[in-house]
Structure formats: C-alpha cells, structure tokens
Amino acid sequence: MSSDTIGDLSRALRRLGGTVTGGVARLGYMARFLGAILWYTPMALRRLHLTVREIYFSGVLSLVIILMSGLFVGMVLALQGYEVLRRYGAQEQLGLVVALSLVRELGPVIGGLLFASRAGSAITAEIGLMKATEQLSAMEMMAVDPIARVIAPRFWAGVISMPLLAALFSAFGIFGGYLIGVRMIGIDAGAFWGQMQAGVKVWPDITNGIIKSIVFGAAVSLIAVLEGYDAKPTAEGVSSATTRTVVVSSLAILALDFVLTAFMFRGVGL
Amino acid sequence: MNRAAIDLWVGVFVAIGLGAILFLALKVGNLLTLDSTPSYHIEASFDNIGGLKLRSPVKAAGVVVGRVESIRLDLKTYEAVVTMRIDRSYAFSKDTIASINTSGLLGEVYVGLDAGGDTAILNDGDQIAKTQSAVVIEKLISQFLFGKAAEGGASK
Numbered sequence: 001m002s003s004d005t006i007g008d009l010s011r012a013l014r015r016l017g018g019t020v021t022g023g024v025a026r027l028g029y030m031a032r033f034l035g036a037i038l039w040y041t042p043m044a045l046r047r048l049h050l051t052v053r054e055i056y057f058s059g060v061l062s063l064v065i066i067l068m069s070g071l072f073v074g075m076v077l078a079l080q081g082y083e084v085l086r087r088y089g090a091q092e093q094l095g096l097v098v099a100l101s102l103v104r105e106l107g108p109v110i111g112g113l114l115f116a117s118r119a120g121s122a123i124t125a126e127i128g129l130m131k132a133t134e135q136l137s138a139m140e141m142m143a144v145d146p147i148a149r150v151i152a153p154r155f156w157a158g159v160i161s162m163p164l165l166a167a168l169f170s171a172f173g174i175f176g177g178y179l180i181g182v183r184m185i186g187i188d189a190g191a192f193w194g195q196m197q198a199g200v201k202v203w204p205d206i207t208n209g210i211i212k213s214i215v216f217g218a219a220v221s222l223i224a225v226l227e228g229y230d231a232k233p234t235a236e237g238v239s240s241a242t243t244r245t246v247v248v249s250s251l252a253i254l255a256l257d258f259v260l261t262a263f264m265f266r267g268v269g270l
Numbered sequence: 271m272n273r274a275a276i277d278l279w280v281g282v283f284v285a286i287g288l289g290a291i292l293f294l295a296l297k298v299g300n301l302l303t304l305d306s307t308p309s310y311h312i313e314a315s316f317d318n319i320g321g322l323k324l325r326s327p328v329k330a331a332g333v334v335v336g337r338v339e340s341i342r343l344d345l346k347t348y349e350a351v352v353t354m355r356i357d358r359s360y361a362f363s364k365d366t367i368a369s370i371n372t373s374g375l376l377g378e379v380y381v382g383l384d385a386g387g388d389t390a391i392l393n394d395g396d397q398i399a400k401t402q403s404a405v406v407i408e409k410l411i412s413q414f415l416f417g418k419a420a421e422g423g424a425s426k
Binding site for chain 1: 282284290325
C-alpha cells in the first residue's frame with residue numbers, strides 16, 4: 001500500500017472521529033445548557049411578564065399559520081381518507097381516521113415543524129443578534145444573568161405554547177375534515193362524530209398527543225436558544241445558526257416522534 | 271405593544287388553546303357525554319362475545335342507548351358477563367333479548383337489545399336471561415364445509 005492511500009485513510013478516520021467526538025461534546029454542552037436553564041428558572045419565573053411576552057411572540061403570532069395549516073391538512077386528510085375508505089365501503093370511519101391521525105401524529109409533528117420554522121428561527125436570530133451587538137455581554141456587566149433574563153423565558157414560552165398550538169392544529173384539522181367529509185361529500189354527521197367518539201380514547205390517544213407536543217416544544221425551544229446563544233457574533237454566524245435551528249429541530253422532532261411513538265403505542269389496544 | 275395588551279392576547283391564546291384541548295377530550299374523545307347522564311346497569315351472559323370491547327355501543331333498533339362498561343369471564347359457567355350502562359330515559363322489559371351484532375362486514379361490534387312484551391322492566395343490576403352470542407365466521411364456514419362434505423358422502 002502506498003503512503004498516499006494510508007494518508008488519505010488516516011485523514012478520513014480522523015475526520016470521522018472528529019465528527020463523532022464533536023457531536024458528543026455538543027450533546028454534553030446541550031445538557032449543561034438545559035441544566036443552567038432549569039437552575040435559573042425560579043429566577044425567571046419571578047419576572048413572569050418576560051415569559052408572557054415571549055408566549056406572545058412565539059405562541060400568539062404563530063396562531064394564524066397553525067390554524068390555517070391545520071384546516072388544510074384536515075381537509076386533505078378527509079379527501080384522501082374518503083378515497084381509500086370508499087373502496088371498502090367504510091366511509092363512516094372517515095371521522096375516526098381524520099381524528100386519530102391528527103391527534104396522534106400530525107397535530108404534534110406538523111405543529112412542531114411549523115413552530116420550529118416560525119418561532120424557533122426567530123428566537124435564534126434574536127438571541128444571535130443580541131450576542132452580535134454585545135447586549136448579552138452588557139447584561140453580564142450589569143450583573144444580570146442573560147440565561148435568567150433572556151434564555152429561560154424563551155425556553156418556557158416554547159414549552160407552554162407548543163401543546164396549545166398542537167391542540168389547536170388538531171381541533172382545526174378535525175373541523176376541516178368535518179367541512180369536507182360532512183358538508184361537501186355528504187357523510188352522515190352523526191356517523192362522522194359517533195365513529196370518532198367510539199374510536200378515539202382520551203387515554204392513550206389524546207394524552208399521548210399532548211405529551212408528544214410538550215416534548216417537541218421543549219426540544220425545539222432548547223435547540224433554538226442554544227443555537228442563538230452559541231452563534232458566532234457575525235452576520236454570517238447568525239444566519240447559519242438560524243438555518244441550523246430549523247434543520248436540527250426538524251430532524252429532532254421526527255426522530256423523537258419515532259421514539260415516543262414506539263414507546264407509547266406498543267401494545268396498547270391498537 | 272404595552273404590557274397590558276400583550277397580557278390580553280396571551281390570555282386569549284391560552285384560553286382558546288385550553289378550549290381546543292377540552293374540545294379534543296370531550297367532543298372527540300367522548301370523555302363525559304354519557305357518563306354525566308343518569309343511567310343504570312344491566313348484565314348479560316354470552317357464550318361468545320366475538321370482538322366486543324369496552325365502550326362498545328348498546329343499541330336498540332339501531333339507536334345507541336348505552337355503552338359496554340365491563341367484560342369479565344364467569345369461571346363457573348365459562349361465559350362472558352357483559353355489564354352495560356344504559357341511559358336512564360330508556361326502559362326495557364324483563365324478557366328483552368340481548369344479542370351481539372356487527373354493523374356491516376367490517377363494521378363495529380355492538381350489543382343489540384330487542385324488547386319483548388313483558389310489562390315488568392329491567393332495573394339496576396338485573397340480568398338479561400335470553401342472549402344470543404356473536405357469530406364467529408370461522409365456525410360458520412367450517413359448519414358449511416362439514417355440511418357439504420356430509421351431503422357429498424350421502425349422495426354417493
């Protein structure tokens with residue numbers, strides 16, 4: 001073997017090792033950061049208006065996109081579901097199909113993805129810019145911890161907003177399914193709601209959906225504040241941190257969704 | 271935006287969010303609808319309940335009058351004992367027949383009640399005497415096949 005190939009090979013191995021140790025270190029940093037947020041939470045909760053303000057920015061301002069998307073997703077589900085169910089003569093089950101897919105999966109997941117791109121990116125950009133303009137350092141100079149003042153309220157606002165947004169997404173989706181299924185296609189309204197009520201259980205279906213959305217809210221918020229806090233204090237650094245927030249939190253939502261689903265719906269009367 | 275306006279909007283947001291969760295739990299998950307109405311319990315034993323599940327509907331002439339509340343196996347008779355919670359506004363005669371039916375080929379399984387002519391009515395905790403078990407398709411097919419085989423043997 002020539003020395004050239006050995007050199008290439010060792011370089012590739014070194015790169016691989018670097019990526020792995022870098023990833024593990026990043027995970028450790030994330031855990032330490034979450035610990036710091038939790039440590040400063042009581043201090044942040046004493047100034048509750050900061051969290052309320054962040055709920056306004058990440059929750060209230062996301063309402064329009066969440067409600068519109070929920071409505072359209074529910075309408076598409078009803079059209080697609082009807083098309084398949086009709087082949088088996090089971091059109092009456094449409095309400096059940098729409099409600100279960102929204103409550104179990106689509107509400108938390110699509111809601112989370114929209115939340116990551118609408119609110120998560122904004123949080124990262126805001127914190128990154130605060131860092132670039134040295135506002136965070138200024139706070140430290142005034143003996144105000146930026147984690148208590150800036151980071152923790154944004155984190156908790158995400159954790160609180162996300163389940164509410166996911167529930168609204170599901171509710172509007174079911175309304176959209178009702179519009180298409182009952183009003184347009186003409187399925188009996190009693191059968192639509194009746195099959196839904198007979199098939200959807202509060203436990204595990206609805207509670208598990210809510211647990212999922214809380215986990216996604218925590219994951220997206222943590223990634224968003226971390227990327228912003230850790231961004232390079234330049235225009236490029238902020239822009240790449242914002243991109244990373246959307247990419248990483250979308251992947252995190254989908255991966256966590258798989259893990260949570262595998263745990264939650266394993267043999268519970270499917 | 272001043273603090274009061276933000277508080278108001280966040281309050282509205284949290285209220286409609288909680289409203290959506292409540293809507294999912296009550297209207298979609300049907301947590302309380304029948305539990306809150308006054309009701310009474312009746313029992314029925316079946317040889318075979320097929321695919322009957324908890325919260326399956328109980329219907330009389332196609333109208334939902336209650337839900338299955340518990341299913342257990344009686345170890346003396348090896349029969350399934352189904353407890354049903356019936357809406358208080360519906361009364362059934364003592365000689366009512368309970369049967370386990372399926373709506374359509376793939377539809378849901380439910381308990382059907384066919385009222386008789388007795389003037390005495392079922393009270394809380396009473397047991398329905400006459401029941402009809404679920405039709406198990408595998409048994410029907412095997413009966414049909416054995417019947418055919420026996421016919422074929424006889425005609426030779």
